[in-house]
Amino acid sequence: MNTNQIICPACGASDSESTKLKIKPSGRSETVYCKCHNCKSFFNPSSNNIIDEIGHTISTAWGGEETGKKLSFYKRLMYDSILNLLSIYSPPPASLMDVGCSYAGFITQADKRGYKVYGTDILPTAVDFSKSLGFDVIQASTVVDANFNSPVFDVITVLDANYYFNNQPLELKIILNKLAHNGILAMRVVDKSWFYSMGIFISKFLPRIGRRIAEKSVNDHLFSMPVSSLLKLLNQQDLKFYMLHPKVPCTVKTRLYL
Numbered sequence: 001m002n003t004n005q006i007i008c009p010a011c012g013a014s015d016s017e018s019t020k021l022k023i024k025p026s027g028r029s030e031t032v033y034c035k036c037h038n039c040k041s042f043f044n045p046s047s048n049n050i051i052d053e054i055g056h057t058i059s060t061a062w063g064g065e066e067t068g069k070k071l072s073f074y075k076r077l078m079y080d081s082i083l084n085l086l087s088i089y090s091p092p093p094a095s096l097m098d099v100g101c102s103y104a105g106f107i108t109q110a111d112k113r114g115y116k117v118y119g120t121d122i123l124p125t126a127v128d129f130s131k132s133l134g135f136d137v138i139q140a141s142t143v144v145d146a147n148f149n150s151p152v153f154d155v156i157t158v159l160d161a162n163y164y165f166n167n168q169p170l171e172l173k174i175i176l177n178k179l180a181h182n183g184i185l186a187m188r189v190v191d192k193s194w195f196y197s198m199g200i201f202i203s204k205f206l207p208r209i210g211r212r213i214a215e216k217s218v219n220d221h222l223f224s225m226p227v228s229s230l231l232k233l234l235n236q237q238d239l240k241f242y243m244l245h246p247k248v249p250c251t252v253k254t255r256l257y258l
């Protein structure tokens, strides 16, 4: 790996603007992660092998066929709460594409409500299962490959999936190009970059403890971006957005679910 070519997948800053720490993420080999000084994201700079990513995902609880199906079913209440919100602004029979649809948990609930659903996922087993349920799902590791008969969608959802994007601005740009006029992009994200920063700081004094904290914060994610940086990125795409937080009830019209 040529370290001179490392750039932040969120903002494009070079590796000279990042702090590096060798850690062992959950279920992955030991590797160097970078923390971008510009946008405060952390990322795995050597995460471009799709075959490895499929192999890793299958080994996880959400990627294994039986455990993945159970987890998708278990999450249905959370999916229903998202649909309760979405249906206010884009009710069925709107078209809906779920990026990273796993074992069809969200699109199953959306289909029950009358949405015309589509999905993508990196896992062939998950795609086969979704297809066996009659859903229009494509195997894809990037939205570039999400080519359905429907060129645009009324709703696109990215639920806990952007942690695996190799290029945030590119994926978001393509997603927005696939949104219908006045369409809705709904994202569910977790910001753990502050936790990772704490690990880096502590590693200067207590290397093993700092590294352990960093590993805990990363879990198996290839990437995490502060919500404030993600909102800046979405601003650059000229998107009107609102942020929701579990502790702050939202009373305004919502275009973006976070």
Ligand SMILES: [Zn+2]
Pocket (backbone or CB within 6 Å): 008, 009, 010, 011, 012, 013, 036, 037, 038, 039, 040, 041
């Ligand atoms: Zn960055």
